[in-house]
Structures are given as C-alpha cells and as structure tokens.
Amino acid sequence: MIGALPGTLGEFAVVQVGYRLVGLALLSGGIAALSAFLFRWRTGNQLPDGAALLLGLGSVAVYLNGRIALVQFLGGSERILDPVVVGVNLVTLVVSAITAIAGWQLGDSYGSSKRLQYSLNPRISPLVRATGRFIVVELPEDIADIDGYDPVAPAVKADLAGKSYTFSRGLTIEELQAALSTKLQKEHAIGQVDAEVTVEGEVTFLAVGDREAGIGPTLPPSATATAITADPALTASPGDTVQIWQGERRIGTAELRAAAGSTATVSARRSVIDSLDPDTRYRLMTLPVDERADRLFASMLRQADETMSSFTVTEGATLDGEQIGRLGLTVVAVEQTDGTTETIPQRGREIEAGEKLFVIGNPGQLRRVEAAATGTGTYEPPAADDPEPEPRRTLRFWRRRR
Known part of the structure; x- marks a missing residue:
C-alpha cells in the first residue's frame, strides 16, 4: 500500500502516507456527515451511530480493498502483509472511525438546524391574490x-x-x-x-x-354543581374542599365554588348532589388544602385559545399508522382498543385504528385532526414557533456509566 521497501518507510513514503491518511479520514468523515445530514433533513430523525460509522469506514475499506486487488493484479513489488503496510492500514481505519463519528455529529447538527431546514424546505403560506390595492x-x-x-x-x-x-x-x-x-x-x-x-x-x-363565564366547563367528568343553604366558615373561599353535614350525618365531600350569605354553591359527584334537599339547611366543614389538578387544568385551558377534544381513529384514515409526534399538537392521552388509557404517549408511538385521541389545540387545528382521524384527506401539522430539538445520542462506548 505504501510503495516503500519492506519493513521501512522512506522520507517520500512518509509524505505519501500522510496525504493518504488525511484524504481517507476526510472521505470517511464526509460520507458520514452527508449521510447524517440527508437522513435528518428528510426524515426528521437521527441516523443511528452504527450506520454512520459503517458508511464512513465502508468507503475507506472499499478504497483499501480496491488498491490491494489492483496491486495483486498488476503484480507490483508492494508486500500486502508487510508489517508496516498492515500498521498504516490499521491507523488509517482508526483515524477514519474518529472522523466518521465527528462527521456524523456535524451532519446531524446541520440537518436539525431550523434555519437550514427553512432555507431548503420553507413552509411559506402563499400570498392571497388581489385585483387591486x-x-x-x-x-x-x-x-x-x-x-x-x-x-x-x-x-x-x-x-x-x-x-x-x-x-x-x-x-x-x-x-x-x-x-x-x-x-x-x-x-x-x-x-x-x-x-x-x-x-x-x-x-x-x-x-x-363564545366563551361566557360559567361553572360547567370547569367541572370534571361525572360531577355536577348546585346551590344549597349552608353556613360555610368565614375563612372558606372558592376551591376549598368541604364536607356537607346534616345534623350528625355526613352527606359527602364536595368543593366550594362560591358563597354569598347563607347560600353556597358546591360541586360534587352526582350521587352526592342528588341526595341534597333544597329546603334543608346544611353545615359545611372545611378540610385541609387538597390540590385539584383536574380543575386547575380545566380553568387554565378555559382561559387560553386552545381547548381539548377527542377523536376516534377509523381504519384506513390518514392518522391510521401515523406517529403521535407527526400531529404537531399535544396529545394528552390515548384510549386503546382494549379500554386502557395511556397518558402522555411518546412522540414515536404509532396510532392504531379504533383508538381515541385526546388532543389539545385551537378549533381549526382540532377540526383538521378530526378530518384526518375519520377520513383520508391530507394533514399538515401546524408550524411550531420554537420546536424542541430531538436530543442527539452519542456512541454507547463513549457514555459514562453511573
């Protein structure tokens, strides 16, 4: 491979080896970088590290094997199994492996660049045609x-x-x-x-x-609200958890929504509300603070432009077999066909026919998701203002074990 006397390296041969080593290292890194860049740009996912390493070293191996075959065919004086030749080949492969990994990381970084993705594949809304000014x-x-x-x-x-x-x-x-x-x-x-x-x-x-103020949208499932005659504590405020008592009998636990004089509005399970008598005076006992995540989520969602809706995916629809992350919206839960509910599904999880999706978005986005879940029309995910980049992996043997 080197073109020098067996077992030695002349001054001219050293220069040749240096040029060849740099060239093959750049070839390996360039192939790995180009592959990682194209894979990230076209699919949005990261090329596996093993594939990048295989492509980079494969290009170097093709050159080395081709040169060895050419030397054997021409009958040159170079000894293939000379220790110096073998040593230089091993060094070349090691350096090429390092540049392949560096090229893989560089190509993936450029492929995930938002500015580069916009310049190569911009999502520009067309201008509306106007006949005048x-x-x-x-x-x-x-x-x-x-x-x-x-x-x-x-x-x-x-x-x-x-x-x-x-x-x-x-x-x-x-x-x-x-x-x-x-x-x-x-x-x-x-x-x-x-x-x-x-x-x-x-x-x-x-x-x-319209979004008129009301108590209904803030009620969790299977809960209702009503006004009763009661005497809540002076320090009680909306959102407190209270127990409803009639004499020495406890009716149930509810949530205080409002109080005005001797009239209190409470929300509770339907069975508790149905047992209340509008002509009876009750006594309310305030319980320690109990955070209600469902009510907090509903009230915050009500103040925003987004809302939550659910859709059942039909067989053969556009979303059948699609990944959760491709929706471009927040999917808080997936009700599977066996009745179990998976909360906060992974972005790479595939959607199956018969599953019910619980999605957060504005009305226009939810309407498009519903059309894609029940039909075969095209679906364009909304453009994210600042999407979080997918975390890049490093080589397994470079990871620090804890």
Missing part, C-alpha cells in the same frame, strides 16, 4: 358553531352572514385568516373564530364560538 373578503351565508364552545347569539351570526371586509394586499393565507379572526373578535365580541381562506381570498368555512 385591497383584498375584499366576503363571509359565507352559512356560519357554523365551534364544538366545545358556547354558541354565538343568532343575531350576531345573522349580522355576519354575507358581510364583506377589506384588508391590505400582500398578506399570506395564514396572515389573512389571523387578521379576519381578530377583526371579528373585536368588532362582534366573539370568543373564538375558525376560518378557512383560499388563495383567491374566498372564505370556504367559517365557524364562531
């Missing part, structure tokens, strides 16, 4: 209600039907949808707007919903 948007006559939200008054929907709005040109579809939603929310005091706008500026779908 403005974009005229006309609302449809049929305006739907958003599931999970209080309906908007019929008079407001009648006022919106067929109404036209003017926006400045140069807006993308997403910007026009956001501007239309903001205008409707401010001018008509609408809580939530779900609109679909085409590139021609036509509104193909419009749904509105």
Whole structure:
C-alpha cells in the first residue's frame, strides 16, 4: 500500500502516507456527515451511530480493498502483509472511525438546524391574490358553531352572514385568516373564530364560538354543581374542599365554588348532589388544602385559545399508522382498543385504528385532526414557533456509566 521497501518507510513514503491518511479520514468523515445530514433533513430523525460509522469506514475499506486487488493484479513489488503496510492500514481505519463519528455529529447538527431546514424546505403560506390595492373578503351565508364552545347569539351570526371586509394586499393565507379572526373578535365580541381562506381570498368555512363565564366547563367528568343553604366558615373561599353535614350525618365531600350569605354553591359527584334537599339547611366543614389538578387544568385551558377534544381513529384514515409526534399538537392521552388509557404517549408511538385521541389545540387545528382521524384527506401539522430539538445520542462506548 505504501510503495516503500519492506519493513521501512522512506522520507517520500512518509509524505505519501500522510496525504493518504488525511484524504481517507476526510472521505470517511464526509460520507458520514452527508449521510447524517440527508437522513435528518428528510426524515426528521437521527441516523443511528452504527450506520454512520459503517458508511464512513465502508468507503475507506472499499478504497483499501480496491488498491490491494489492483496491486495483486498488476503484480507490483508492494508486500500486502508487510508489517508496516498492515500498521498504516490499521491507523488509517482508526483515524477514519474518529472522523466518521465527528462527521456524523456535524451532519446531524446541520440537518436539525431550523434555519437550514427553512432555507431548503420553507413552509411559506402563499400570498392571497388581489385585483387591486385591497383584498375584499366576503363571509359565507352559512356560519357554523365551534364544538366545545358556547354558541354565538343568532343575531350576531345573522349580522355576519354575507358581510364583506377589506384588508391590505400582500398578506399570506395564514396572515389573512389571523387578521379576519381578530377583526371579528373585536368588532362582534366573539370568543373564538375558525376560518378557512383560499388563495383567491374566498372564505370556504367559517365557524364562531363564545366563551361566557360559567361553572360547567370547569367541572370534571361525572360531577355536577348546585346551590344549597349552608353556613360555610368565614375563612372558606372558592376551591376549598368541604364536607356537607346534616345534623350528625355526613352527606359527602364536595368543593366550594362560591358563597354569598347563607347560600353556597358546591360541586360534587352526582350521587352526592342528588341526595341534597333544597329546603334543608346544611353545615359545611372545611378540610385541609387538597390540590385539584383536574380543575386547575380545566380553568387554565378555559382561559387560553386552545381547548381539548377527542377523536376516534377509523381504519384506513390518514392518522391510521401515523406517529403521535407527526400531529404537531399535544396529545394528552390515548384510549386503546382494549379500554386502557395511556397518558402522555411518546412522540414515536404509532396510532392504531379504533383508538381515541385526546388532543389539545385551537378549533381549526382540532377540526383538521378530526378530518384526518375519520377520513383520508391530507394533514399538515401546524408550524411550531420554537420546536424542541430531538436530543442527539452519542456512541454507547463513549457514555459514562453511573
């Protein structure tokens, strides 16, 4: 391989070996970096370290084996099993392995770069076409209600039907949808707007919903609320856990929602509420603080633009066999076909037909998820503002054991 006398290395041969070593090391690192970059860019996942190492060293091995075969075919004077040749080949493989790992990490880092992904595969919403200086948007006559939200008054929907709005040109579809939603929310005091706008500026779908203050959406499943005549403690406040007593008999445990004079609003299981008599005066005993994560989650979710909904995936639908992470939304739980519930599923978990997904998102996102869960239409996940990068792995034999 070296082209020097057996067992020795001349000055010229040393230079040749150095150039060859650097070249093969760069070849191994370049192949591993290119493979890791393309794999991360096209799939969004990290190329396994073993595959990157195999590709990098494989390119070096192809060169070495090809050169040995060529030397044997031409009948050169170089001794293949010369100790110096074998030693240089081993050093070449070791250095190439190190550069392959370095190239793997470098290529994966560039492949996961948000700026590079945007320049190579930008997700740009097309501009809405305008015939003049403005974009005229006309609302449809049929305006739907958003599931999970209080309906908007019929008079407001009648006022919106067929109404036209003017926006400045140069807006993308997403910007026009956001501007239309903001205008409707401010001018008509609408809580939530779900609109679909085409590139021609036509509104193909419009749904509105309201979020009036109420106790119903904050109640956990199987719970109800009622007002009773009682004497809560002076220091009791909404959210406290109380026991309801009638004389010496304890009726049950409830949660105090409001109190005004001798009237208290409590929420509890339906069986407890059904046993209460509106004409009876009760005594409330405040219990130690008991955090209610379900009520806290519901109240916080109610104040946000997002809400939670559930969908059952049909066989052959777009989401059948898709990974949870591809939705681009928060999936808090998956009810499996055997009735068990898996909370906070992994992003790489595949969705199976018959499973029920509990998803958090705004009405427009949830509507698209429902369409993909029950049909075969295409699904585009929402663009994340700042997605968390997938943690990169290192070689197993480099990990520190604890």
